[in-house]
Amino acid sequence: MRTFIIKSNEGRTKADFSLRDLPGTSGRIDVLCRVLNAAFLLSHGFRKNVRVWLILYGPPNPPKALRFEGPELRVRLNPDERSTAKLIMRALELGEKLREPGKELEVYPGLYVSNRTFEDVLRLTLKNSTLYYLHEAGEPLEDVRFSGNVAFVLGDHRGLGREDEALLDGVAERVSVGRRSYLASHVVACVNIHLDSLGIP
Amino acid sequence: MRTFIIKSNEGRTKADFSLRDLPGTSGRIDVLCRVLNAAFLLSHGFRKNVRVWLILYGPPNPPKALRFEGPELRVRLNPDERSTAKLIMRALELGEKLREPGKELEVYPGLYVSNRTFEDVLRLTLKNSTLYYLHEAGEPLEDVRFSGNVAFVLGDHRGLGREDEALLDGVAERVSVGRRSYLASHVVACVNIHLDSLGIP
Numbered sequence: 001m002r003t004f005i006i007k008s009n010e011g012r013t014k015a016d017f018s019l020r021d022l023p024g025t026s027g028r029i030d031v032l033c034r035v036l037n038a039a040f041l042l043s044h045g046f047r048k049n050v051r052v053w054l055i056l057y058g059p060p061n062p063p064k065a066l067r068f069e070g071p072e073l074r075v076r077l078n079p080d081e082r083s084t085a086k087l088i089m090r091a092l093e094l095g096e097k098l099r100e101p102g103k104e105l106e107v108y109p110g111l112y113v114s115n116r117t118f119e120d121v122l123r124l125t126l127k128n129s130t131l132y133y134l135h136e137a138g139e140p141l142e143d144v145r146f147s148g149n150v151a152f153v154l155g156d157h158r159g160l161g162r163e164d165e166a167l168l169d170g171v172a173e174r175v176s177v178g179r180r181s182y183l184a185s186h187v188v189a190c191v192n193i194h195l196d197s198l199g200i201p
Numbered sequence: 202m203r204t205f206i207i208k209s210n211e212g213r214t215k216a217d218f219s220l221r222d223l224p225g226t227s228g229r230i231d232v233l234c235r236v237l238n239a240a241f242l243l244s245h246g247f248r249k250n251v252r253v254w255l256i257l258y259g260p261p262n263p264p265k266a267l268r269f270e271g272p273e274l275r276v277r278l279n280p281d282e283r284s285t286a287k288l289i290m291r292a293l294e295l296g297e298k299l300r301e302p303g304k305e306l307e308v309y310p311g312l313y314v315s316n317r318t319f320e321d322v323l324r325l326t327l328k329n330s331t332l333y334y335l336h337e338a339g340e341p342l343e344d345v346r347f348s349g350n351v352a353f354v355l356g357d358h359r360g361l362g363r364e365d366e367a368l369l370d371g372v373a374e375r376v377s378v379g380r381r382s383y384l385a386s387h388v389v390a391c392v393n394i395h396l397d398s399l400g401i402p
Binding site for chain 1: 224231239378381383
């Protein structure tokens, strides 16, 4: 199982943005749509062995954690970002009712929403996966020996802050797809293709 | 200079599609928007050393060839596909006036439209670049020795036909990012990141 964890600093936590102008109104939820696309989609296929956490910290009700669980997912993920943004909107609508921090609601089969924090998600993931932090200055992907369940943490277009990095220090090895700063979705696509080449499930 | 050549079998050749439903109305011009994104965009940056040819063979006026010339490009490419689709629409609008096969019109600085065929574009590219055909069964990217100007040919979601492949045989080496069939945009992102790692401009 491959897990991708993306922390979005500005992603709206209420479904009040416009599908017609995602970059301008949603706190860059368009970035997250493209990450989902890169995490799950093959040409004419879907990766069932993938889990994605989107953790939104934008206004007005942070945090909101959306979990896309590949093996259970029954909604169709289409490659266009507009249809993916609609799923995120639906999750945020349902998430408005959430009060308890630990509770998770099922939006559709395989799509869940909760008030979990970035730290909660890291802790949960560490129980059964090896954690990696994708960072330009990390060890080149080709030199890392992956095995078992692997989980990758990424920042959004603004990157992770010092507090986030402090949480990762000691629990996540820094790995890198290259020395330049790439778009999150391109990094996820590359990691997936690299793991395929290694035969990692 | 890196060149990416994408032949789209169904991409509309008239600006009569809807930005609200690109996948359903444009002959999958959304696929091409994501390829442009992967070809040109870095996180907070733009690759100037890239040229992209989109060659559209959908109805009603095929072919239409759009050339995005990185070093000259003055229009802002945004990562959301909707804004990129608007540029393609503008090019197709201007392209309606084209009658002569060899003539190319400037849509914006660095964006051109013509009635060139796939074969025309291959011939033009071969003049100053080494041509590669991205194909699942090709030689793994890591084993190829790239140098100088490199150009990569890709199919869209339907792939290239036998006639297209006949044109490529003998002039383009088949190379591969992996044995599975990946989305065109993910392949382009991977090729770019791989060429970066080799220091190829």
